Amino acid sequence: MNLTVLGAGAWGTALAVSVSARHPTRLWARDPAQAAQMRETRRNWVYLPSIELPPALSLEADLDAALAHARGGLVIVATPMAGLAEMLHCIGREASGVLWLCKGFEQGSGRLGHEIARELAPQLRTGVLSGPSFAVEVARGQPTALVAASTDGALCEEAVQALHSDSLRVYTSDDPVGVEVGGAVKNVLAIATGIADGMPGVDGLGLNARAALITRGLAEMTRLGVALGARAETFMGLSGLGDLVLTATGNLSRNRTVGRLLAQGLPLTRILNELGHVAEGVNTAPMVLQRARALGVEMPITEAVAAVIDGRVTPALALEQLMGREARPET
Numbered sequence: 001m002n003l004t005v006l007g008a009g010a011w012g013t014a015l016a017v018s019v020s021a022r023h024p025t026r027l028w029a030r031d032p033a034q035a036a037q038m039r040e041t042r043r044n045w046v047y048l049p050s051i052e053l054p055p056a057l058s059l060e061a062d063l064d065a066a067l068a069h070a071r072g073g074l075v076i077v078a079t080p081m082a083g084l085a086e087m088l089h090c091i092g093r094e095a096s097g098v099l100w101l102c103k104g105f106e107q108g109s110g111r112l113g114h115e116i117a118r119e120l121a122p123q124l125r126t127g128v129l130s131g132p133s134f135a136v137e138v139a140r141g142q143p144t145a146l147v148a149a150s151t152d153g154a155l156c157e158e159a160v161q162a163l164h165s166d167s168l169r170v171y172t173s174d175d176p177v178g179v180e181v182g183g184a185v186k187n188v189l190a191i192a193t194g195i196a197d198g199m200p201g202v203d204g205l206g207l208n209a210r211a212a213l214i215t216r217g218l219a220e221m222t223r224l225g226v227a228l229g230a231r232a233e234t235f236m237g238l239s240g241l242g243d244l245v246l247t248a249t250g251n252l253s254r255n256r257t258v259g260r261l262l263a264q265g266l267p268l269t270r271i272l273n274e275l276g277h278v279a280e281g282v283n284t285a286p287m288v289l290q291r292a293r294a295l296g297v298e299m300p301i302t303e304a305v306a307a308v309i310d311g312r313v314t315p316a317l318a319l320e321q322l323m324g325r326e327a328r329p330e331t
Contacts, residue, residue: 001162002026002073004066004095006087008034008059010047010135010277011101012078017139018168020057023073027059028066035061047277051139063090070095074162076129080278081106084113088121097125097155099148103183104280105287112180112228125155128176129163130183131238132246134253138168145169147238149179171238178234181225182243187255187281188288189217190247191305194259195315204263205319213301214248220299224288227295255281262308263315285309300325 001023005016008029016027029035038044039059042052053059060066067075067090075095077087081104091098098121100113111119117126127150138144148159148170156172164170173179193213197204204210221244222235234240247253258279261271272279285306292299304318313321 001158002070003076003162004028004070004073005076005078006063006066007078007083007101008038008044008047009078009080010044011133011138012076013044013048013051013053014135014139015076015078015101015163016057017051017054018141018165019163020054022165023162024069025057026066026069027057028063029059029061032061035059048136048139050136067091067095072096074099074158076101078102080104081113081280082283085116085120088117088124088126091121091124095124097127097152097158099127099129099150099155099159101129102280103130103180103187104284105184105291107283107287110287110290112177112184114176114180125152126150127152127155127159128180128183129159129170130179130243132242134246134250136252141167143167143169145171145238145242147171147173147179149173149176149239151176173234173237173239175231175234177228178225178230179239181228181230182221182235182237182240184280184284185217185221185224185288185302186240186244186247187279188285188302188305189213189221189244189281190253190255191259191262191279191281191285191309192217192301193248194253194256194261195263195305195308196259196319197256198260198263199315199319204260210249214244217248217301218244220301224292224295224297224299227297228291254279258282259305268309268311281305282309 003025005012005027075098077100081102131146133144148156160170196209289306307313308318
């Protein structure tokens, strides 16, 4: 099966490295200079400098050529969420199926990936690939489990055939809404736990506070997902609880890093400039809040994160307001 991965960031490169040992794989980079450097040095010096690109992996800067390679195969979109609409428009009917790795609600419209695809590319067979996964570990071949979600069961099975390996286990789901909500909201909650971990003190606010934020954050995520048409049980799986735990606790998490640095008083613009990678939770937080308010869903942790990002409250005040909320039944 031919595979084309669109987007040579950390995650796109890592997945391309993983699958190129088993399938003819082409990795497309938007920047021709980056593609040329990767082709020449066999390294992605910007995003995964420690990983040597295997000889079997083909690098491409011509989008038409990259898509032609996937004719009858799979296209995997690994751009940030802001680029998904453009990629779906370009893909046309070239591929047998399309999966995206991007996680978040589209800036401005607040759409999830499946909503973008339904509006812009209803002719395509589409789905989402998500789950707890740091890119560098996937590239190293360390054990990872993901979930491929689509209402098209045959596409899910094609994803398993293409991606499943000794080190990468791929489960399937027919609840793309739940999988996408989990993948989006966990980034916002990771900023919240990062803020708690980064507050003054030996261990920030402590492990008790982190556990509380993760647990109550999972409840928020589930409420929103169910309101959008997802199944509650999806959030106890890889794309919900699994991805949330990883992103909220792992030192490789960009969103958790943003939260820690905000708690230390650094301005957001400086944090993002120095990070050098996309932290989707920053743009996702206000979009999550927009969708939640339209549906009448209460999400106090998300609301606090959005207020900190906007500069309306300090991290300390946001945490104080959360702790000062009226007591209520847990469920």
